[in-house]
Amino acid sequence: MDMVVEKEAPVAVETGTVLVVDDDKPFRERLSRFFERQGFDVVSCTGVVEARAQAAQLKPAFAVVDMRLDDGNGVDLVEELRAIRADMRVVILTAYGNLASAVAAIRTGAVDYLAKPADPEDVVKSLTADRGERPEPPENPMSADRVRWEHIQRVYELCNRNVSETARRLNMHRRTLQRILAKRSPR
CATH class of the missing domain: 3.40.50.2300 (Response regulator)
Known part of the structure; x- marks a missing residue:
């Protein structure tokens, strides 16, 4: 059968x-x-x-x-x-x-x-996601370097692309920030 x-x-x-x-x-x-x-x-x-x-x-x-x-x-x-x-x-x-x-x-x-x-x-x-259920964790979460880069970019934009002000708010040296901004975004 x-x-x-x-x-x-x-x-x-x-x-x-x-x-x-x-x-x-x-x-x-x-x-x-x-x-x-x-x-x-x-x-x-x-x-x-x-x-x-x-x-x-x-x-x-x-x-x-x-x-x-x-x-x-x-x-x-x-x-x-x-x-x-x-x-x-x-x-x-x-x-x-x-x-x-x-x-x-x-x-x-x-x-x-x-x-x-x-x-x-x-x-x-x-x-x-179904009610009461948590969604699956991401398969490819952003790397810590990418999260850091995104945060720096956001603060930079909020400071109207002012490098000095962004560096002050992020508590980092201006030249360090300039080097980070000059690089491509990490994966």
Whole structure:
């Protein structure tokens, strides 16, 4: 007697509307493009006020929110977003991570808390992971050298590409910083 075994269809990532809230324009655009390629409808915002308006109108299924925004705090926004749609899955991103802010983000209803610069694939995995499950760890995480380089680049941009000011804020010698900036990004 032959048994017919049906193959299970591959698990598809649930897509829907994702609200991307970040005041870092290059990062926001890169993340938005990645979500669009994954089949999400993307609405990007630069701050809290714009995000509130878009969320109230669209009621997105997902949100990616930077912790520090020009016009407010992303953790405070999580509660407001979850009040608009209780099942909204929100991931907090921050370049200034610490344990206290991670706990605050999770307590307000965020499903995950990721350090910037976060890999877009890791963000999608966090948003679409089954409830109660942690996403798989990244197969190819950024190297420590790459994380350091990304942080230096971010501070450099925030200092309007002023080498002296960036070196002062990073507590490093100006010439050392110039050598780092002159090199290509590590893998």
